[in-house]
Amino acid sequence: xxxxxxxxxxxxxxxxxxxxxxxxxxxxxxxxxxxxxxxxxxxxxxxxxxxxxxxxxxxxxxxxxxxxxxxxxxxxxxxxxxxxxxxxxxxxxxxxxxxxxxxxxxxxxxxxxxxxxxxxxxxxxxxxxxxxxxxxxxxxxxxxx
Amino acid sequence: xxxxxxxxxxxxxxxxxxxxxxxxxxxxxxxxxxxxxxxxxxxxxxxxxxxxxxxxxxxxxxxxxxxxxxxxxxxxxxxxxxxxxxxxxxxxxxxxxxxxxxxxxxxxxxxxxxxxxxxxxxxxxxxxxxxxxxxxxxxxxxxxxxxxx
Numbered sequence: 051x052x053x054x055x056x057x058x059x060x061x062x063x064x065x066x067x068x069x070x071x072x073x074x075x076x077x078x079x080x081x082x083x084x085x086x087x088x089x090x091x092x093x094x095x096x097x098x099x100x101x102x103x104x105x106x107x108x109x110x111x112x113x114x115x116x117x118x119x120x121x122x123x124x125x126x127x128x129x130x131x132x133x134x135x136x137x138x139x140x141x142x143x144x145x146x147x148x149x150x151x152x153x154x155x156x157x158x159x160x161x162x163x164x165x166x167x168x169x170x171x172x173x174x175x176x177x178x179x180x181x182x183x184x185x186x187x188x189x190x191x192x193x194x195x
Numbered sequence: 196x197x198x199x200x201x202x203x204x205x206x207x208x209x210x211x212x213x214x215x216x217x218x219x220x221x222x223x224x225x226x227x228x229x230x231x232x233x234x235x236x237x238x239x240x241x242x243x244x245x246x247x248x249x250x251x252x253x254x255x256x257x258x259x260x261x262x263x264x265x266x267x268x269x270x271x272x273x274x275x276x277x278x279x280x281x282x283x284x285x286x287x288x289x290x291x292x293x294x295x296x297x298x299x300x301x302x303x304x305x306x307x308x309x310x311x312x313x314x315x316x317x318x319x320x321x322x323x324x325x326x327x328x329x330x331x332x333x334x335x336x337x338x339x340x341x342x343x344x
Binding site for chain 2 (some may be wrong): 063077081101104106108160162164165170171172173176188190192
């Protein structure tokens with residue numbers, strides 16, 4: 051016992067695997083829950099504008115659809131995507147939305163656009179969303195750079 | 196023979212599990228995630244209400260509309276009064292004015308309706324700055340338009 055530390059009956063302290071796994075799983079679940087599944091929708095080519103005081107977006111995949119506006123400054127044009135599908139001409143946005151709105155009256159459209167996009171391009175997309183019959187529109191921003 | 200056994204025992208590697216370094220590593224990982232959790236970029240939303248048609252059953256009181264103009268240069272005008280220079284991302288003066296306007300309207304039990312009128316080439320970031328300012332003032336009835344030039 052000359053080299054042992056601590057009290058007890060002198061036996062080797064045993065490592066308990068079960069509580070360790072418990073703790074690790076709790077930590078894993080905690081970090082998974084704060085990460086949220088919104089990352090799935092992020093189109094990395096879009097640099098969202100900064101909106102630190104906006105409300106946090108509620109993820110409701112059943113009632114939400116995303117329109118992405120990617121501003122290509124070098125070509126001076128915007129690429130509009132409904133989800134992953136490129137809408138060219140832009141009128142296709144309304145064509146995609148109309149049947150979705152008919153099937154789901156609660157449909158909400160989230161517009162994700164580059165901060166550099168001219169306002170007129172965003173307005174054109176909003177017009178197409180309105181033509182598709184949706185009046186519940188949210189503009190996306192990020193909480194920090 | 197006894198000497199050889201002693202030598203053998205001293206070179207034996209102890210492969211037992213060491214709990215102290217394990218806890219060290221777990222705490223370092225936990226601290227890393229705790230610090231990084233604050234740096235996570237979250238997507239936020241700014242609601243818009245599109246103007247539509249509604250049939251009223253009773254006489255509707257006229258609501259005064261507040262117009263916010265966003266110029267191509269990035270300047271922001273509230274009812275034609277300059278309220279924000281291009282570098283003023285927080286729009287401090289306009290936010291304070293909007294908060295007062297909202298309070299006055301709440302006291303008078305009326306609604307505040309804001310229309311953001313942006314120049315065609317005004318950057319979207321500037322429109323979002325205005326929406327962010329309206330969000331701080333808790334003004335929810337906001338529409339957005341870009342008049343044809």
